[in-house]
Amino acid sequence: MHGLFVNKKKNDTGSTALVLKKIQSGDTKLKEEFIKDNVPYIIRTISNILGIVVDDRNSEEFSIGLAAFNEAIDRYDADKNGNFYTYSFVVIKSRLYDFIRRNRKHNNVLPFSYIEESTRVDERLLMSDASGQFEKIEVRQELVSFEKSLKEFGISLKDLVLSSPKHKDSRLLLIKIARIIADDDNMFRKLVEKKYIPMKEVLSRIKVNHKTIQRNRKFIIAVSLILRSNLYDLKEYVQGFEREGKYHG
Template identity: 45%
Template sequence: MGFKIPFLARSQAEGDGVNGILVEIKSGNTQLKEKFISDYKPFVIKAVFNATGKRVEVENSEEYSIGLLAFNEAIDSFDFSKNKNFFGFSEQVIKRRIIDYSRKNRETQNKVFPFTYFSDEQSNDFEERYLTSDFTNEFSNIEVKEDILIFKDKLRQYGISFRDLLTCAPKHKDSRVMCIRIARVIARDEKLLNKMEKTKTLPIQELLKVINVYRGTLEKNRKFIIALCVIMTSSLEVMNGYISQTEEGGDANV
């Protein structure tokens, strides 16, 4: 559905354009600012819908309120020397603020995305089911989808798939905690991490010099440990929640 330019913006666009309106607003014309925000509420609604994938109910939507505040923020922070497209810029601001809101909601509810959800015996395509189902509504819809796609892409570089994680993840909590602690050693050691990222495999020889663990343990859990390192060294906060919760109360030592 196309977006029609409101009368205010259309009439002034014939002169200075949207940037001219923004210049006047930034010079202190608060009435013009209020009118500009009011006229572009349909744009905000569309941006919120694009960010959440959900129908926006103006009267009862927290996301819509956040969208309006973000649009106001975009007006104030728009830099003509760095950006040419105000509406592209403002949509990104709206999206970021909604993601922030979703993250805070998730933290409040203390929900964690478990690795075990990669198991779905009744579906031939985990990604299709995940990305199109209502299951994502139980989590932070936008953020989880983005995390999953980023995670998938990073794992592919190591030749690891989601289904590999299902088959290689340790069954016992103590073993999972041990793998987490091994992964932390790698994530905190620049040389080990660089070696792993360069060779796209676990630096087993180097690890054996700094941790007290059997070689067979490293080989058996290689893919799982690599996946944990990927999470720890990326901004995958949803899955970092899994790591933190798994680690709590664990008694395995490295």
């Protein structure tokens, strides 16, 4: 039976739904096979959400993703949740996001890829759980508010995903620049009103090539907006990375 169950999004409402119905009726052996065959999907999903390669099945991230997939199987309702793999993705993402918020290890990665995906997830999926625990309403509101602010600068969440620096030192430098802007009322006012980074003022406060600022304009603006906002969850990512930088610096 191994290899029978794979991520079949197009045909999911048929065969997969029937398999899940049997599992929910108490077929534990079938459940074990279903989970085993979907391990590659679980690993791939975790890697996509975190933006890192997860190939260690003994990792904490994998354990969380595996438990979330198991949870998705138990809670899945074909009438309410539609495609199982889309539904399981939401559950895995939600559990990993909770883990990230608790774990400082991941504070060095700004979750723009997560934010982009979250704003595109169907409301029916988000609210499919009666307790609303898959995506807290206040978190959803944060993301929508942040996306709206970015649009005023002509920046999309996809832009941030593509432009976010990959190296830790680069992120630290850009966050430092964003902090300078956010902490200065005059500079931040210019940023908001004129929709551009006050280059002269920034360069007078920190030694950096102006091309670095221009090249990373979108990231710097995004972080500046976060630091001056009430978006507490997003601020925690930035501040957590700043703390890590000071600790290791």
